[in-house]
Amino acid sequence: MWAVRARRRTATSDIDEQTRLGEVYMRSLIRTQLRLGLLTAGAVLGLFGALPLLFLVVPGLRELELLGVPLPWVLLGVVVYPFLVGTAWLYVRQAERVERDFAELVQRR
Amino acid sequence: MNSSLALAAVAATALATVLIGAYGLRIARTTSDFYVASRTVSPWWNASAIGGEYLSAASFLGVAGLVLAYGSDMLWFPVGYTAGYLVLLVFVAAPLRRSGAYTLPDFAEARLESLAVRRLASVLVVLIGWLYLLPQFQAAGLTLRTVTGAPVWAGAALVAVVVLVNVLSGGMRSITFVQAFQYWLKLTALAVPVAFLLLAWQADGAPPVRGDDVPAFPETTRVEVTLDVTVEVVEPVVVQAEGSVDGEAVSGPLELEPGSYDVAEGTVLTFPAGAPVPHADRLTPVTGDAWALPLEGGREYSLYATYSLVLALFFGTMGLPHVLVRFYTNPDGRAARRTTLVVLVLLGLFYLWPTIYGVLGRLYAPDLLLTGRTDAVVLVLPGRMVEGVGGELLGALVTAGAFAAFLSTSSGLTVSVAGVLTQDLLRPWSGGSAVSVRAFRVATVVAVLVPFGLALLGRQLGVADVVGLAFAVAASSFCPLLLLGIWWRRLTDVGALAGLATGGGLATAAVLVTIVAGPLDGLPGALLAQPAAWTLPAAVLVMVLVSLATPRRMAPGVARTMVRLHAPEVLDVDRGDWHPERRVR
Numbered sequence: 001m002w003a004v005r006a007r008r009r010t011a012t013s014d015i016d017e018q019t020r021l022g023e024v025y026m027r028s029l030i031r032t033q034l035r036l037g038l039l040t041a042g043a044v045l046g047l048f049g050a051l052p053l054l055f056l057v058v059p060g061l062r063e064l065e066l067l068g069v070p071l072p073w074v075l076l077g078v079v080v081y082p083f084l085v086g087t088a089w090l091y092v093r094q095a096e097r098v099e100r101d102f103a104e105l106v107q108r109r
Numbered sequence: 110m111n112s113s114l115a116l117a118a119v120a121a122t123a124l125a126t127v128l129i130g131a132y133g134l135r136i137a138r139t140t141s142d143f144y145v146a147s148r149t150v151s152p153w154w155n156a157s158a159i160g161g162e163y164l165s166a167a168s169f170l171g172v173a174g175l176v177l178a179y180g181s182d183m184l185w186f187p188v189g190y191t192a193g194y195l196v197l198l199v200f201v202a203a204p205l206r207r208s209g210a211y212t213l214p215d216f217a218e219a220r221l222e223s224l225a226v227r228r229l230a231s232v233l234v235v236l237i238g239w240l241y242l243l244p245q246f247q248a249a250g251l252t253l254r255t256v257t258g259a260p261v262w263a264g265a266a267l268v269a270v271v272v273l274v275n276v277l278s279g280g281m282r283s284i285t286f287v288q289a290f291q292y293w294l295k296l297t298a299l300a301v302p303v304a305f306l307l308l309a310w311q312a313d314g315a316p317p318v319r320g321d322d323v324p325a326f327p328e329t330t331r332v333e334v335t336l337d338v339t340v341e342v343v344e345p346v347v348v349q350a351e352g353s354v355d356g357e358a359v360s361g362p363l364e365l366e367p368g369s370y371d372v373a374e375g376t377v378l379t380f381p382a383g384a385p386v387p388h389a390d391r392l393t394p395v396t397g398d399a400w401a402l403p404l405e406g407g408r409e410y411s412l413y414a415t416y417s418l419v420l421a422l423f424f425g426t427m428g429l430p431h432v433l434v435r436f437y438t439n440p441d442g443r444a445a446r447r448t449t450l451v452v453l454v455l456l457g458l459f460y461l462w463p464t465i466y467g468v469l470g471r472l473y474a475p476d477l478l479l480t481g482r483t484d485a486v487v488l489v490l491p492g493r494m495v496e497g498v499g500g501e502l503l504g505a506l507v508t509a510g511a512f513a514a515f516l517s518t519s520s521g522l523t524v525s526v527a528g529v530l531t532q533d534l535l536r537p538w539s540g541g542s543a544v545s546v547r548a549f550r551v552a553t554v555v556a557v558l559v560p561f562g563l564a565l566l567g568r569q570l571g572v573a574d575v576v577g578l579a580f581a582v583a584a585s586s587f588c589p590l591l592l593l594g595i596w597w598r599r600l601t602d603v604g605a606l607a608g609l610a611t612g613g614g615l616a617t618a619a620v621l622v623t624i625v626a627g628p629l630d631g632l633p634g635a636l637l638a639q640p641a642a643w644t645l646p647a648a649v650l651v652m653v654l655v656s657l658a659t660p661r662r663m664a665p666g667v668a669r670t671m672v673r674l675h676a677p678e679v680l681d682v683d684r685g686d687w688h689p690e691r692r693v694r
Binding site: 018029033037049072084 | 195672
């Protein structure tokens with residue numbers, strides 16, 4: 001697959017020389033990573049941000065109990081932590097994939 | 110509590126800290142060795158070290174104390190402490206490591222090519238560092254006072270001395286080993302006693318925590334007031350008093366009508382069974398039901414306060430000086446991400462436990478609401494709930510863990526503050542040329558002594574509250590600088606300066622009012638006590654608008670810097686020649 005385009009130089013030299021093409025490569029990498037970051041942080045922030053509001057609007061939720069422990073305590077005391085780790089794991093996997101793809105793209109000859 | 114056992118635990122922690130530090134010690138030759146351990150630290154060590162450094166007195170003692178007093182709303186503190194690392198992971202970890210900077214001011218200079226921004230960043234690092242160190246010293250004083258009756262300055266002095274010895278002898282390298290050890294010590298010290306406490310609670314018939322009333326003394330209770338306190342009595346009660354109340358010596362029965370009373374240090378009050386607990390005036394009494402449910406309890410404007418706090422913790426973590434310096438010890442950007450992931454695991458594991466102390470404290474240590482020393486709940490519970498030698502041993506264990514918390518966080522902050530002081534603020538006195546190890550040592554002493562002095566002079570606020578203020582300042586200054594600096598080319602040096610000054614200035618002013626004048630009432634009080642919700646947006650707005658208005662001030666090398674920040678290390682590309690140790694432009 002690396003012989004598709006018969007260019008003698010790789011895109012890394014475009015990046016080095018800051019040609020317009022090099023800039024396009026860099027901007028697309030940054031934009032992809034930023035979008036991934038915003039998506040991840042936005043999901044977590046949105047979910048967390050909705051919780052106090054949800055407890056305020058639907059007071060009944062606060063009274064729910066799980067094994068004798070009120071729901072807010074279960075959510076905020078235990079469930080959030082594996083949730084955060086899982087989200088972070090997905091993010092790391094995805095971010096590394098983006099970088100692998102980028103490296104493959106710009107090193108192609 | 111058996112004070113000799115607790116003292117032995119404190120001594121053992123201090124000694125272990127110094128010994129492990131010595132084991133990791135290597136002669137510090139260059140700045141790079143000294144600050145960042147030459148980047149040869151493996152990811153697991155590094156993640157443990159970050160956890161060890163991050164879990165301060167606020168996490169070990171403060172969270173449980175807040176849960177004891179105010180209940181479910183306070184669970185946001187540990188959630189925010191942890192989620193801050195997720196935000197750091199997705200926006201900052203890899204690019205910051207790739208920048209090659211050692212400190213936040215390094216990053217500011219590398220990205221914006223401006224010494225002015227660097228200097229302002231340095232001032233903010235020192236400010237945030239001291240704000241964070243202050244409650245560590247105060248908590249150390251409180252802890253030693255609680256377990257041994259030693260004067261308040263003794264605990265703070267002990268921490269200051271151990272930190273000085275450690276940092277002066279080994280720099281970051283030894284600190285990394287110490288920190289990693291401290292994490293596991295803290296986790297063990299907090300988690301192991303919980304099993305015994307829960308068994309004791311079961312054996313007691315598992316009494317419920319919720320109820321219509323404020324907590325009452327379950328049985329006749331003798332309360333020793335170890336520091337002067339003003340208490341609010343709501344229901345009339347007859348107590349046995351020995352000591353001094355409202356400036357008058359008392360001995361024998363004393364009838365307390367509703368109202369507030371100044372109780373002097375050393376006074377012993379004995380309450381009858383069933384009497385509601387009078388609260389210290391800086392705490393708001395909360396009924397059992399309000400305590401158990403979110404947004405009911407205690408503090409005014411709790412919805413605003415909750416949101417603002419969560420915002421400060423989420424976005425403040427990335428701006429804490431001792432957190433960032435750890436990222437430079439990762440070999441590359443990818444490792445920085447993976448390390449952060451492990452950190453999230455370690456923090457989640459730790460924060461499961463403090464809540465349980467706070468909940469059980471509501472039942473077994475309600476007198477702390479009277480003395481106002483709710484931060485001591487982790488320390489006193491094992492001795493009260495588990496009888497005999499077992500309780501004493503567990504008490505000694507949590508005491509050791511608490512000291513590990515003070516030592517690790519203080520060491521990390523000291524290294525960061527001293528590093529910045531050496532490189533930027535004490536430079537005129539250090540001969541001007543290369544950053545010398547001697548200048549670093551002078552800076553270390555300064556970095557420790559200032560907050561130590563402030564801790565002795567300043568008023569006692571809740572540990573987690575003051576730490577929350579440090580987060581707010583960090584979120585309002587460095588967070589916009591990092592986010593915009595890493596992801597937005599058009600950030601200019603003028604914009605960064607304006608934003609840092611606005612956000613950092615406003616948040617600092619709010620913090621000073623809260624610390625000096627004490628928490629105010631009403632909406633202004635809430636806005637000042639939790640400033641992040643308005644200071645962070647203000648800082649971002651100013652940074653963006655001023656940058657857009659000064660397009661000619663964009664850093665000339667920004668394209669190269671962006672390559673440096675974002676290109677994976679496997680690529681052979683030109684990343685510019687900026688290096689923190691050759692920074693004269």
